[in-house]
């Protein structure tokens with residue numbers, strides 16, 4: 001038989017499908033300054049909104065006088081809670097089942113809280129008027145410490161619910177208590193702890209930080225009173241959910257609301273929540289009949305929109321003398337700020353924190369999380385980790401190190417000894433998850449071999465000796481981390497947001513000439529969906545990725561979906577894309593069989609065509625099939641070639657990774673030099689290796705930021721001490737080390753193409769890895785654990801407290 005040319009491999013290559021490091025199609029517009037962000041949207045007659053914000057963290061609002069502000073030329077309106085109250089919009093529901101003030105209703109609960117909204121013909125007039133709004137505050141005692149917030153005589157923060165005994169997640173036992181979330185078997189775990197050979201215990205604090213995307217949050221609301229249509233362009237990570245929520249709280253019918261997320265300059269979880277700025281802009285547009293733009297500045301973004309972390313985690317881990325882990329106990333005090341506005345699936349008030357048994361086969365565990373109100377900003381977003389997973393990974397990966405010290409066992413060996421084995425998957429964890437697939441031992445051995453682990457330890461020991469001899473002032477730390485992520489929320493049966501099941505969707509239209517458009521319920525904020533989702537389709541339907549447009553973010557055109565966060569796009573919308581592609585292929589098969597005059601079952605798929613079985617020279621390529629779909633009357637088959645899939649994943653996906661970081665720490669200055677960072681990620685089937693590498697670089701850099709200095713810090717009066725980029729650490733190329741990336745591939749057994757998410761992994765694994773490295777540098781001197789962020793001062797302090805400064 002003659003060789004068919006081009007060969008299947010050559011044809012596959014042309015498609016730029018799965019596994020191709022296809023260049024990002026969106027970069028053509030971004031690198032030429034042709035992106036279209038919220039602030040690029042300029043409508044005729046557009047007004048601008050700006051907030052009066054509270055300088056106090058806790059105060060009564062006695063009166064607001066806006067007369068002088070209204071006199072500023074260009075000022076159109078000044079909204080206060082009193083104006084919103086008749087509409088029932090002075091408070092709004094939060095994603096966590098709580099409610100939050102849109103504008104201060106009698107009091108303020110955190111510094112930077114929205115008090116009044118000034119609307120003017122330009123930003124400058126609005127800002128000038130903001131200065132002239134006179135608010136009379138009466139200061140109240142401030143609580144920024146969640147432990148103090150729970151003391152019996154602590155000030156009542158939420159007077160609106162002070163007497164409410166039931167919260168959204170069960171009983172409340174104190175006026176500042178929000179919920180207690182308990183998982184696992186307390187009795188059995190405490191029994192194991194009581195009888196264990198060894199128990200390691202530590203309080204691990206994961207400090208408050210903030211996603212701080214390059215572009216802050218903003219929107220343009222435009223009410224067209226003639227058609228009754230409201231259009232809102234905004235930096236939304238979940239445009240459809242925003243539309244539904246907007247409809248429910250405004251009473252405008254959902255078909256009359258159009259939400260558009262244009263290009264987004266980074267989200268990182270910051271743009272999942274619903275903020276007062278959106279509500280105020282919508283109300284202002286309805287009131288004035290003009291479009292209203294609101295874009296927050298950097299300080300507003302850092303002070304008032306969703307923070308991340310702020311978890312005090314008390315851990316106890318039990319083991320046998322030879323290092324077999326027998327149980328994990330954990331209690332978390334979670335500081336949620338003034339309102340519980342955490343972005344988590346409804347049934348998970350602490351997100352997926354119960355993944356805290358990590359990559360280890362721990363027979364029994366118990367976890368309780370107490371949510372607490374304080375005078376800090378509300379929020380509690382993922383920030384590059386699927387719902388509190390980075391906190392969980394940080395806890396277990398620090399506890400493993402603490403246990404290794406206590407047992408006197410090498411931490412790499414301790415991990416290896418306790419990993420869930422390959423043959424145990426699907427693995428049911430003690431706290432209730434079913435891990436889909438993994439091969440931890442292989443990944444770990446590959447990572448340790450790649451960095452020359454034994455040699456690193458030998459070098460470290462030598463360094464300690466030279467330090468003791470006074471020959472050097474630098475110590476060396478080796479940070480290890482093995483993490484398991486949980487991404488892809490995710491089964492509708494247990495994951496929803498405000499009652500909306502967390503499925504996702506893809507709709508495909510193949511055009512007559514064999515090119516296509518696919519629309520998804522997700523929205524890229526920089527991840528490169530336009531590039532990668534076209535690759536999934538290219539492999540499924542044999543149309544080159546370059547001939548497929550991917551569109552997201554316009555609720556008038558995209559199918560309903562729950563959006564992009566929690567690394568769910570690939571696991572959920574990516575699966576929907578593959579499934580919709582398969583529907584296209586099924587119809588294409590019938591068309592091909594008709595054209596080839598054989599039975600449907602007598603043709604088979606071959607890269608970009610259907611061929612007659614056993615006669616590959618007889619085929620119909622996808623382009624030809626597409627044309628036939630629009631030009632021939634095929635008996636029993638409708639014209640056209642379109643498909644839609646709404647995908648409810650059967651389980652989440654569990655990406656994992658092995659990271660190693662080597663640091664040199666200057667004992668006298670606290671300066672930490674990152675000598676080496678090796679990251680092995682396993683995200684199952686890899687769609688675009690180049691994009692994955694970019695995701696890993698970005699996530700590791702955010703991890704570096706968090707571990708080494710980035711923090712939202714408050715003083716005792718509740719003043720935000722890190723409200724500008726002078727104080728809030730965002731690494732530049734200068735601080736960012738070189739990263740070595742690597743991978744193994746363990747496909748997800750339930751995902752149609754075997755892919756797992758990857759965007760968040762580097763943050764989840766990176767933070768404990770940097771932190772472990774810093775802590776490890778001082779291990780030889782009896783040091784066990786120091787809180788992040790490991791900025792120079794805090795590192796210097798570790799050395800100082802150990803007496804290393806002589």
Ligand code: PCD
Nearest residue numbers: 267268269382383384526532566569570687688757758759
């Ligand atoms: N296997 C695989 C996987 C994946 N991939 C790719 O990669 C990416 C990613 O993915 P994922 O993982 O699925 O994710 P998504 O969903 O898409 O996204 C999300 C994420 O993403 C990350 N990344 C990024 N990047 C950028 N540029 N920007 C941004 O913003 C961002 N963000 C961040 C975050 S934070 Mo959250 O929201 O916190 O929850 S979550 C998150 C895309 O493109 C995809 O396709 C591939 O290729 N392969």
Ligand SMILES: [Cu+]
Nearest residue numbers: 382385387388
């Ligand atoms: Cu998270």
